Amino acid sequence: MKKELIESVLDNWDITEPYIIETLGQSSEDLPRSIYRVGSNESDYVLKGFKDIPESTVISNMQAHLFLGNAHSLAPKLYPTKEGTYYIHEQGCYFLLMEYIVFIY
Numbered sequence: 001m002k003k004e005l006i007e008s009v010l011d012n013w014d015i016t017e018p019y020i021i022e023t024l025g026q027s028s029e030d031l032p033r034s035i036y037r038v039g040s041n042e043s044d045y046v047l048k049g050f051k052d053i054p055e056s057t058v059i060s061n062m063q064a065h066l067f068l069g070n071a072h073s074l075a076p077k078l079y080p081t082k083e084g085t086y087y088i089h090e091q092g093c094y095f096l097l098m099e100y101i102v103f104i105y
Helices: 003-010 055-071
Strands: 019-025 033-039 044-051 088-090 093-099
Touching (some): 003 019, 003 044, 003 088, 044 055, 055 093
Antiparallel strands (some): 033 044, 044 093, 088 093
16 A cells, blocks of 8 residues: 555544654555554554445444454554544455553464
């Protein structure tokens, strides 16, 4: 996914001066999602972008994160957009913004 698209997408969330720290996974024919670690003045986040999948799959993924992450702290928390939704659709891709979790072994 292009950097300009990612920067445009991040404007949908209430994040102060977001920037891409690194690409954690890039979409391909075998993997229809891209994952980015995003930084800001407040925190780090993970932005997941999905292409070529049905909206029902995105909704199912979102509902699982809301239940496991937001309600029970068993998965990364999802952040709502400025509009109050938990995902957006832009240029044929769906995007979710979630908490960045650091695992320490």
